[in-house]
Amino acid sequence: MIKRLFDWLKQPLGLIAVGIALLTLFSLAAYGINYTQQAPAQPVQFPHTTHVGFGIQCLYCHPGAAKGPAAGIPTEAKCWGCHNQIAKTETSLLLAPLKQSVESRTPLEWVPVAQVPDFVQFNHRAHIAAGQNCENCHGDMSKLTVAENPQVFNMGFCLACHKKVAGENHELLVKLTDCGTCHY
Amino acid sequence: MIRPEEIKMSTEETGKWGMVIDQDICTGCQACVAACAMENNITFVGEKDSGYGRSMHWIRIERFWEGEYPEVKMTPNQPMLCQQCGSATCEPVCPAFATVHSQAEQLNLQVYNRCVGTRYCANNCPYQVRSFNWRDYKRPEPLSNQFNPDVTVRRRGVMEKCTFCIQRIHKAQDTAKSEGREVVDGEFTTACAQACPASAITFGRVDDPESLVSQLARAHGHGVKHLEELGTLPNVTYFKGG
Numbered sequence: 328m329i330k331r332l333f334d335w336l337k338q339p340l341g342l343i344a345v346g347i348a349l350l351t352l353f354s355l356a357a358y359g360i361n362y363t364q365q366a367p368a369q370p371v372q373f374p375h376t377t378h379v380g381f382g383i384q385c386l387y388c389h390p391g392a393a394k395g396p397a398a399g400i401p402t403e404a405k406c407w408g409c410h411n412q413i414a415k416t417e418t419s420l421l422l423a424p425l426k427q428s429v430e431s432r433t434p435l436e437w438v439p440v441a442q443v444p445d446f447v448q449f450n451h452r453a454h455i456a457a458g459q460n461c462e463n464c465h466g467d468m469s470k471l472t473v474a475e476n477p478q479v480f481n482m483g484f485c486l487a488c489h490k491k492v493a494g495e496n497h498e499l500l501v502k503l504t505d506c507g508t509c510h511y
Numbered sequence: 512m513i514r515p516e517e518i519k520m521s522t523e524e525t526g527k528w529g530m531v532i533d534q535d536i537c538t539g540c541q542a543c544v545a546a547c548a549m550e551n552n553i554t555f556v557g558e559k560d561s562g563y564g565r566s567m568h569w570i571r572i573e574r575f576w577e578g579e580y581p582e583v584k585m586t587p588n589q590p591m592l593c594q595q596c597g598s599a600t601c602e603p604v605c606p607a608f609a610t611v612h613s614q615a616e617q618l619n620l621q622v623y624n625r626c627v628g629t630r631y632c633a634n635n636c637p638y639q640v641r642s643f644n645w646r647d648y649k650r651p652e653p654l655s656n657q658f659n660p661d662v663t664v665r666r667r668g669v670m671e672k673c674t675f676c677i678q679r680i681h682k683a684q685d686t687a688k689s690e691g692r693e694v695v696d697g698e699f700t701t702a703c704a705q706a707c708p709a710s711a712i713t714f715g716r717v718d719d720p721e722s723l724v725s726q727l728a729r730a731h732g733h734g735v736k737h738l739e740e741l742g743t744l745p746n747v748t749y750f751k752g753g
Contacts, residue, residue, distance in 0.1 A: 396661075446624045446663045448678070453685060505615040506622045511663065511677045 366475035367438040371424045379469040385461045392451040400437045403428045440474045441465060447509055457492065526597055527617035528675050529717030529746040531727045531734065532590055537711040539572050539588035546706030550676060552662050554648040567642040569593065569673040570703050587751055590712065592703070593640045593673035594737065595619050597744030601632035601641065616680060621672055628668040637738050641672040676701040696722040717746060
């Protein structure tokens with residue numbers, strides 16, 4: 328039975344079938360990997376580059392980063408604080424969802440991009456207080472439009488930095504490489 | 512068979528966080544059990560699985576029969592939780608290094624993302640305080656909104672146990688650091704100690720002689736550490752008949 332199958336596979340038609348199967352598998356894998364690496368669709372094609380270009384600090388819109396675990400995504404009220412004074416808001420097609428959101432009083436449902444799994448307890452405050460800048464993890468936002476991740480937030484990425492920061496300080500190294508610091 | 516007196520006891524005090532539980536004032540009301548479940552996202556396994564012995568609690572109130580029938584008495588209520596042993600029996604048996612000792616906080620950790628569910632640790636725990644997630648238990652609609660965001664929601668096939676509310680320890684340390692000071696004794700406490708209406712549970716630093724737990728242990732003088740003869744160096748002290 329198996330021998331007959333191999334014999335069939337060795338003839339030209341069989342080889343083509345094997346080739347097609349391998350190609351299908353490869354393209355499916357490539358598509359799947361590419362799909363997971365894409366930034367999610369956002370309600371507004373928010374141009375980070377413009378806002379950072381104006382010199383607006385990260386902490387103006389994401390103030391939670393300095394105070395607590397989550398950096399936070401601004402409400403449309405915060406956007407409107409500036410945008411209701413800008414004439415372009417009325418006409419811009421890009422800003423139509425914001426205008427509609429404010430008028431209908433329905434929140435904009437932003438999709439978080441930089442996320443860690445549920446079993447990781449990340450605290451922004453500690454990192455900002457330790458002198459880390461936003462771009463160390465989130466990349467240079469002045470070059471990005473819609474937010475996307477510059478790198479995968481896996482444990483190797485976290486630990487490489489933790490070890491570098493701790494350096495020769497043994498007590499700090501113990502704290503920063505302790506499982507219970509992030510996983511509980 | 513090794514007799515208790517033959518065991519070499521490590522006299523090194525390794526504990527950092529500890530607890531004292533006064534069994535004389537514990538009323539057995541189970542408020543700690545409920546508070547622990549709320550704080551730590553512990554699932555409700557339901558009647559059927561409880562019957563199979565799969566109930567999940569990080570703290571439970573134990574009582575035993577004492578004496579021969581008909582002179583049977585109940586022992587005092589004994590809240591039993593992970594003793595956060597300094598030399599824990601659960602740790603060396605884990606093949607995945609999922610239950611490891613925290614060098615920074617001197618606690619026994621359970622790293623959920625490492626756990627592969629062999630259950631060796633639970634079988635090796637002399638206090639029987641570890642619980643295993645046999646299933647993913649669904650929470651009916653309003654209850655699904657009450658998860659504590661600071662604690663991982665465990666999934667099926669993972670062992671879990673009391674963490675001494677490590678999320679509260681971290682929160683207190685974070686708050687203290689942001690205000691540029693050290694954590695003050697009594698600034699925070701575990702969910703069980705906070706919920707206890709009789710204040711039978713006290714939590715704090717055992718390595719600080721001025722903390723409330725150390726003072727209580729000194730004042731009582733007859734504190735008992737359960738199964739101490741096994742050399743586990745537990746960090747929970749029980750008072751009885753004071």
